[in-house]
Amino acid sequence: MTAVLFDFSGTLCRIESVDSWLRAVLTEADLTLPEAELAETAQALERSGALPGGSTPAHVPRELAELWATRDSSAERHRAAYTGLSRQVPLPDARLHDALYDRHRTPAAWAPYPDAVEVLRALREGGIGVGVVSNIGWDLRPVFREHALDPFVDSYTLSYEHGVQKPDPRLFAAACAALGTDPRDTLMVGDERRADGGAAALGCRVHFVDPLPIAERPDSLRPILGMVG
Known part of the structure; x- marks a missing residue:
């Protein structure tokens, strides 16, 4: 060779754990969740597969299936696929879905x-x-x-x-x-x-x-x- x-x-x-990922974004947004709710939200995000480099989605919604299959072919499709999965999970502020995606692209997340x-x-x-x-x-x-x-x-x-x-x-x-x-x-x-x-x-x-x-x-x-x- x-x-x-x-x-x-x-x-x-x-990639960092889903728990670390979520906590970092909440801290940056100056938001807090009760520990039990934070743990439940992190588990839901993990099941959804919303963290790139993390777990495979337990289920990809039908409306995201084609996007998911070709997510790595462009920056736009990648963001849309992963924020689409993230949006299956309720968060205290809708802007957090894009913030979560942005967090995973930082060196601190890896x-x-x-x-x-x-x-x-x-x-x-x-x-x-x-x-x-x-x-x-x-x-x-x-x-x-x-x-x-x-x-x-x-x-x-x-x-x-x-x-x-x-x-x-x-x-x-x-x-x-x-x-x-x-x-x-x-x-x-x-x-x-x-x-x-x-x-x-x-x-x-x-x-x-x-x-x-x-x-x-x-x-x-x-x-x-x-x-x-």
Whole structure:
């Protein structure tokens, strides 16, 4: 392998909990909820799947089904899909739905997995090309800069910037082209078997990790170092 492509959410970084997400937005809006009501609201938001990078929706309303299926193809569709899910849950102020969406795009809402910097640095020092290829509706580069990951990334291939989303092989082809690497010499690392597994159609080798909470996954990325070079 001469290059490695990484997924973002659940692979290199993990989104905060729904409870933390909701509390941060309520605090910013100078609003409070009784603890029991806050816990109930957080659980409802989790079931709805309104937090990007969080739980899969327990149910996607019929009116959102088509939007949900193509949510990562544009910034507008991504926002509409997730705020549409959020709006299934009553909140004390209707403006909080957009505030919740805006919160998840901030570096403060994300944390790298414990071994992410170590692995990316080792790949860079070993002369291995590193790319990020993500199904997403917003620019994640500020997250990488804030968490000191950006110096070790050579290219970013984001679905909303290309109008195509994983598992479509065209997104992986664009990622390989950005690195100047042959897909057959490229390893794709991700946490979603259907989406990230699409790289195999180009001839990429694919390695999966579990999108566990930060504390439960201290070193799942380290084995990658033995797969390249």
